[in-house]
Amino acid sequence: MPFTNLTSRMVEAQVMPGRTLFSQRGAMLAYRGQVRFTPSITGGQRGVMGMIGRRVANEATPLMTIEGQGTVMFGHGGHHVQVIDLTGDTLYVEADRLLAFDGSLRQGTMFLGSQGGVMGMVRGQVSGQGLFTTTLEGQGSAAVMAHGGVIELPIQPGRPVHVDPQAYVAHRGDVRNKLSTALGWRDMVGRGSGEAFQLELSGTGTVYVQASEEKL
Amino acid sequence: MLAVDLTGDSVKAKNGAMVAYEGDMTFKKRTGGGEGLRGMVTRRLTGEQMEVMEVKGHGTCYFADRASEINLVSLHGEKLYVEAGNLLCTDAALRTGTSFTGLRGSAQGNGLFTTTVEGTGQAALVSHGAAIVLRVTPQTPLQVDPGAYVAHTGNLKQHFQSGVNFRALIGESGGEAFQIRFEGEGLVYVQPSERNTIGGEI
Amino acid sequence: MNGPVIHDAYTLPVDDNVNPYAFSVELDGQWFLQKGKMVAYYGQIGFQGIGLGRLDRLVAGSFHSPLHAAEWVVAEGKGKMVLADRAFDVNSYDLDDGNLTIRSGNLLAYQPSLALKQSIVPGFLTLIGTGKFVAASNGPVVFMEPPIRVDPQALVGWADCPTPNHHYDHEYLRGVMGGIRAHTGLGGTSGEEHQFEFVGAGTVLLQSTEDLMEEIAVGATGGTGS
Known part of the structure; x- marks a missing residue:
């Protein structure tokens, strides 16, 4: 368990030789021991390809590398922090919601449009999430930020979940996402509230939803 | 976050307050306030703005509003007075309307009218931090900061108090210059925070 | 679904939290109070600005922060006060012949048995003595x-x-x-x-x-x- 919730808005993690962490810059609240914080130019990804991938993807949330031996406490902006443990599966999450994560997780960038086609592109625009989302894969944990508390909704075959793109935090599992316009939902659009579109998630997995329609 | 299970029945909710749902749902836009055309006209005049949608179907709806706390109020025929912005959703069976609130409304910049909810069923209020419910009796009147007031039920008289007492609380730029004093018999919902009040200083 | 807990002038907690964001003080005498941190009260309570003369002796003993004088009042009387601050978490702390230094914006109220001083570290206040104070975080x-x-x-x-x-x-x-x-x-x-x-x-x-x-x-x- 690399991350432990100290409060609903604060997590603690151990670093030691051979176990590094990545975190959003400036998210460290306190630490004990001999710990180094280095800005990570490649955004946590290794190699030039990773760097280019980042640039193109425009998901360049500034990260820092945390190494050494000690305990580090994280929190940011008073946001709620949800710890998500991965056991070999993949987490899809927007980069700017990532508070901190295990260095052991493989980081990637996924073009959501490839999943949802044209609608995927629209989705990016509607939710302001960009067309790219960060993927974390492997064994380890990630601390994800949300505005308000987070609920986990299971996605089962035949029981898709519809989510307001603004309230969407992350998802995992074998899940297809597409942007849909529910019958009548479109009528609800106030001043372009964005709720004309909903994110439909189907397949098998879990979606994390925050108790707010406000982006971070 | 509020989860509402629907089995063919419907719920009225603040527009844009639904964050997720499972199952089959249909959505209908409505104008808040009283029922039908007359309600709409009332709305226009009162300036209380509340865009309402009616959600109907089978499944579970999840409602939330800017990470606010959600407080459930069970009504058994009595009337709930609430600022429109604090009303998240109600059982479709509850009647919503408007009521003249006088000075308090004007001080809050929320117009002279407040939303009323009446009937038997549940209403969900949002507040900044979990609201606390304070009872008012004839022996124990209650003073509340206008910015912390959320809603009330019962037979309460409310009036502004700007007594000498409060002079001391006024800084250079005001703040708690005025308090609402509730007298009578009823319940007042107070949030542990002070929202922006436009006319707080008067 | 259970209804919410209903409090009245008698059942409000005595110097304890109502919920994580609200704190109820039973006033029988005096408390120092930061302006704008009280959302409701019952009873006969008066509020005096600091430096208004009548409370000079109290202030001389318990308030040593001229920088913050304009932000504080003395609540005096008998009743219950509900304190809160922008829905932040609120807690009370007891000092027993001790000292605690706190960010000035986080301090909501304290008993006059404590003395308030400005800390060497800018933006912080030190409370010294024995008594209770209420702070937000x-x-x-x-x-x-x-x-x-x-x-x-x-x-x-x-x-x-x-x-x-x-x-x-x-x-x-x-x-x-x-x-x-x-x-x-x-x-x-x-x-x-x-x-x-x-x-x-x-x-x-x-x-x-x-x-x-x-x-x-x-x-x-x-x-x-x-």
Whole structure:
């Protein structure tokens, strides 16, 4: 368990030789021991390809590398922090919601449009999430930020979940996402509230939803 | 976050307050306030703005509003007075309307009218931090900061108090210059925070 | 579904939390109160500005922060007061012949048996003596023991231990990469070059965030929009 919730808005993690962490810059609240914080130019990804991938993807949330031996406490902006443990599966999450994560997780960038086609592109625009989302894969944990508390909704075959793109935090599992316009939902659009579109998630997995329609 | 299970029945909710749902749902836009055309006209005049949608179907709806706390109020025929912005959703069976609130409304910049909810069923209020419910009796009147007031039920008289007492609380730029004093018999919902009040200083 | 707990003038807690964000003080005498932090009250309570004459003796004994005088009042009388601050977490702390230093914006109220002084560290106030005070924090307060280095913004306060030192991450500023960063700005800063360092015996109080808990201007509560 690399991350432990100290409060609903604060997590603690151990670093030691051979176990590094990545975190959003400036998210460290306190630490004990001999710990180094280095800005990570490649955004946590290794190699030039990773760097280019980042640039193109425009998901360049500034990260820092945390190494050494000690305990580090994280929190940011008073946001709620949800710890998500991965056991070999993949987490899809927007980069700017990532508070901190295990260095052991493989980081990637996924073009959501490839999943949802044209609608995927629209989705990016509607939710302001960009067309790219960060993927974390492997064994380890990630601390994800949300505005308000987070609920986990299971996605089962035949029981898709519809989510307001603004309230969407992350998802995992074998899940297809597409942007849909529910019958009548479109009528609800106030001043372009964005709720004309909903994110439909189907397949098998879990979606994390925050108790707010406000982006971070 | 509020989860509402629907089995063919419907719920009225603040527009844009639904964050997720499972199952089959249909959505209908409505104008808040009283029922039908007359309600709409009332709305226009009162300036209380509340865009309402009616959600109907089978499944579970999840409602939330800017990470606010959600407080459930069970009504058994009595009337709930609430600022429109604090009303998240109600059982479709509850009647919503408007009521003249006088000075308090004007001080809050929320117009002279407040939303009323009446009937038997549940209403969900949002507040900044979990609201606390304070009872008012004839022996124990209650003073509340206008910015912390959320809603009330019962037979309460409310009036502004700007007594000498409060002079001391006024800084250079005001703040708690005025308090609402509730007298009578009823319940007042107070949030542990002070929202922006436009006319707080008067 | 259970209804919410209904409180009245008699069942409101005595000097205890109503919920994580609201605190009920039973007043029978005097309390110091930061302006704009009271959301409701029952009973006969008067409020006096500090420096208005009548309370000179009380102020001389318990209030030594001219910088913050305009932000405080003395509540006097008998009744129950509900304190809250922008839905931040609120807690009470008891000092028994002790001292605790706290970020001035986080302190809501304290008993006159405590003396309030300005800390050497800017923006912090020190409470000395025996008594109770009420403070807010962004998220629940986490208690830590030194040695620890803390982001200045996440610091709520500290008790008993020596005043903190500044700690700078020198390693970061040196070396090849440090030079490149300094000259090109490439890579930016980690934002973690400076901390408060606590050593010795005592307790350090942390909150979850760097921002949001900023002090509000004198007398202007969150309640005045304009």
